[in-house]
Amino acid sequence: MSSWQPRKRERVKAKTNGRCAYCGVVLGDKFHVDHIRSIDDHRQSGDGLWDREHNMNASCQDCNLYKSNLSIEAFREKIETAHFRLLKNAGYRAMLRYGAAPPDGPVVFYFETLCHE
Numbered sequence: 001m002s003s004w005q006p007r008k009r010e011r012v013k014a015k016t017n018g019r020c021a022y023c024g025v026v027l028g029d030k031f032h033v034d035h036i037r038s039i040d041d042h043r044q045s046g047d048g049l050w051d052r053e054h055n056m057n058a059s060c061q062d063c064n065l066y067k068s069n070l071s072i073e074a075f076r077e078k079i080e081t082a083h084f085r086l087l088k089n090a091g092y093r094a095m096l097r098y099g100a101a102p103p104d105g106p107v108v109f110y111f112e113t114l115c116h117e
């Protein structure tokens, strides 16, 4: 690994104040770097610009794996509709009876709450 990669990762992490760009959890030394617009999408359109910093978000492992290669809007829809898919699961239905709350309102990602000048 070249020496610029750790600095690049830290700059990406700093864009969201050391937090996951999606759920907002504080990131430790180990974190994922998500490609906002996926590498697959870039390849399909024929450009090779996926490794630009503006296309990267620091992410916790859970959010990055759950987002996979989805766009931001497709990821938002996946989260907003997860409750309905989970209702097919008896354990999830039981958790709701024990007080777990289903999502309330539209999904707003942490990075969307940050002011950028």
Ligand SMILES: [Zn+2]
Residues within 6 Å of the ligand: 020, 021, 022, 023, 024, 025, 059, 060, 061, 062, 063, 064
């Ligand atoms: Zn996260």
